[in-house]
Amino acid sequence: MTSSDATFMVWLMLDVRNISLPSLFSDLSFSLAQREMLLIRGTNGAGKSSLLRMVAGLIRPSSGTLFWEGQKIQLSAYQQSLLYSGHSLGLHPEALLKDQVNLWHYHYRVEKKVIEAALHIWGIAPFANQKIQHLSQGQQKRLSLSRLHSLARPLWILDEPHSSLDAEGRKILEDTLARHLERDGLAILASHEKQPGMREICL
């Protein structure tokens, strides 16, 4: 059992009201409840990544407000409820894969065996002694996404999670997302591709 197997018992909801970012979008509102997944879709440069960074609290909107659990967000508490995976994968450039495990252990205070279990799920455990920069883009993406299994966070904000993944990787991601929603999680994804059967906002 990994950390992400936990079910979130309280009622969680993200409410984004009238946020704007000059020259990209204005007065954008949406809400997301538990067991819901939202796709932010748009062409290159439409502002998908900026919107996700804004929802993660990494960029301040020029106007508008974010509410979490019905309250205006308190940034540090809110950010403890989310897992953000951006374009940059958050992997140390000079580390071996096993070094990255240690770094996450220190950073997230998660036991190494939980992180290693996630590496097994994503099929990258055999590369423990390889330098991350020598792994393929797809393997690096798998490594970055393995945090989805090792951290118990109700809100996932994923920027183009399908990119660079092969069919097997996409299957693991789809299964992981489905299980997250079953366990009362919430997820926002950005992509320039349409995802079948998913609620979406077009930028």
Place this chain on the structure above:
Amino acid sequence: MISRELYNAYLHKGSLLSTFAFFALALFCVSLTLGPNETLLRQSAPGLIWILAILTIFFSTPLLLKREAQCGLLDEILLHPSLTSTYLLSKVMAEYLFIALPLALMSFFLSPLFALSSVETLSLLLTLLIGFPALSALGILGSLLTLNTQGGGLLLSLIILPLTLPLLIFGLSVMEMTRLGLDSFPSFCLLMGSSLFLLILGVTAGCWALPFAAER
């Protein structure tokens, strides 16, 4: 956060080697350029070593921080529950252990190139060890301020380099007093005071600059 930053700095060991190589080579070349005149070497050594130490810190810190930002590691820091000041102080501590301490030791071991006496060498080592926390904090602040700018190195020199003047002045004052056999304690106190003040200034301003650095 401290253990994370120490481990993070340890993982940069490949890049740090080139930093140390630059410092050692620069010291070696400078001593060769000055020639065999011992008086000239002894008089010039403190200033040259201090300037090289400042430049080495201001070259290496932005490079390391830029790589971390490009890889998304700064985003992880901003999403971490720890205070920004805790992160910056941890980073200063990690830089002190993994960059400053080796640089100070290299200055110590390469001091014979400048014909420094043992007292002068110890004095130089002490001034560097006192000054480096402030230099690291200022280096990190400068890196954060220039992270998203083009020609960041030039901006860093213009914005941050003048702030290092008190360290340079009081550090060299300690060395001069030691060389002349005078009481260097007042200069030591001024060096420690200015180092502490600049450390606080660097960390406080860094706390303000970090969220802006991550907004890209």
